Amino acid sequence: MSTEAAARIAGLIEGLEQQGYVADEALATVLYLVLTLRRPLLVEGDAGVGKTEIAYALAGYLDTELIRLQCYEGLDVHSAVYEWNYPRQLLAIKLWEQSDVPLEERERHLFSETYLLARPLLKAIQAEAKAPVLLIDEIDRADEEFEAFLLELLSAFQISIPELGTIRARHVPYVVLTSNRTRELSDALKRRCLYYWLDYPDEAKELRIIRKRLPDIESELARQVVRFVQALRRERLHKIPGIAETLDWAQALVALGVRRIDEATVARTAGCLLKSAEDLERLRNHVLEELLAQIEA
DSSP: OOHHHHHHHHHHHHHHHHTTOOOOHHHHHHHHHHHHHOOOEEEEOOTTSSHHHHHHHHHHHHTOOEEEEEOOTTOOHHHHTEEEOHHHHHHHHHHTTTOOOOHHHHHHHHTSGGGEEEOHHHHHHHOOSSOOEEEEETGGGSOHHHHHHHHHHHHHOEEEETTTEEEEOSSOOEEEEEEOOSSOOOHHHHHTSEEEEOOOOOHHHHHHHHHHHOTTSOHHHHHHHHHHHHHHTTSOOSSOOOHHHHHHHHHHHHHTTOOSOOHHHHHHHGGGTOOSHHHHHHIIIIIHHHHHHHHTO
16 A cells, blocks of 8 residues: 555544544545545445444535435435426416417426426536535335436436436535445446445444543443443344444433443433343343443453
């Protein structure tokens, strides 16, 4: 690795940390390649490990706009790219009923950008000042048909609108796609992206994250929180708590004035960490005492 590249990667780590995101060298290297090669980044991992926050931190680091498309089943082009403002078009038609404006001129005006409602993907293409960060969040929740539509965007960064023609990006956006792997993505999409698997953090990294996000938390409480959650993730749970749940729990404990974790405290606040009745029952009736012993080890 060249000295220049190593320096920029180190700068990325520091810059992301200033945005509140703790990144290791591997992630910073991938982001450096995203910025240098202008390739989209596909980040996969379990829910709550910080995939979405990568895009927010990157936008903050670059001091640019973040444009987010939240994917869901049934997402279509009109919701993601553009829609025509039909109420305004109908109003214009009414106003022109007594006008001498030629029909051809009316149609041309009706289907101009004046009546176009830009959705996230078109907004990213039309950004004027500088390249935005485009976050396509939870792409695995969208249908395969929509995933196929993205191929044109990620290949040429252009969008075709039948009434207007092809709109090309003024500034190629930095694209981050996230996936929880609820379904397998197509090889065609993966080939267009750099790839990064974001795993649960180890104890040292999670402790850094808590101290970065909650600077007022007492050191001993932060250590106990992290050790407890790390041990909890090794249990057979329906939904393993992510970093988001760790932060929620730590924040709740600080708000309650807790200085040391005990059985009663965990029992009262376990809903910050676990999100199913089965997991809560297992914690309270089977493994709580054992987990509390581990944080003192």
